[in-house]
Amino acid sequence: MDAIRHAKFAIGQVVRHRIYPFRGLIFDIDPEFANTEEWWLSIPEDVRPRKDQPYYHLYAENAETTYLAYVSEQNLLLDETSAPLRHPDISDRFISDESGIYRLRPRSAN
Numbered sequence: 001m002d003a004i005r006h007a008k009f010a011i012g013q014v015v016r017h018r019i020y021p022f023r024g025l026i027f028d029i030d031p032e033f034a035n036t037e038e039w040w041l042s043i044p045e046d047v048r049p050r051k052d053q054p055y056y057h058l059y060a061e062n063a064e065t066t067y068l069a070y071v072s073e074q075n076l077l078l079d080e081t082s083a084p085l086r087h088p089d090i091s092d093r094f095i096s097d098e099s100g101i102y103r104l105r106p107r108s109a110n
Contacts, residue, residue, distance in 0.1 A: 007031070007054040008073055012094065012102040015058070016079040017071060019047065023079045024058030024069055025090055025102055035070055049074050059087035 007029050009015055016023040033040065033051035040048065049072035056076060060069035066087040082100050094102040 007056075009054075009056060009076060009078070012104065014079040014085065014100075014102070015056070015071075015076040018075050018077050020062075022060050022062040022069065023081075023085070024060035024071075025085055025087065025094065026056050027059055027093060028057035030055045030057075033072075039070075059085065059090050061085060061087050 013026050054073045058069040096102050
């Protein structure tokens with residue numbers, strides 16, 4: 001029987017990459033790798049993460065730009081800077097309060 005893996009991070013948390021200089025807001029979680037084999041093989045073998053762990057979809061940003069990122073749990077750390085994020089898509093799905101906590105926007109029923 002396979003062990004059940006629980007995600008360490010949650011939707012709405014701000015995280016940073018443990019190796020590369022970017023941070024982002026989690027907007028979705030895959031319980032294990034769910035991207036293409038081509039994408040996974042494009043990562044240099046010496047830093048290629050395992051597939052058997054949660055993967056996070058991020059509204060990501062670095063000093064130059066904003067983008068979407070797909071990152072393994074082993075490569076993420078909680079971001080404790082409290083610096084605001086500037087990704088333009090965040091406001092479509094999240095509301096941020098004065099303390100910098102991001103919450104999903106309420107959805108209206110159709």
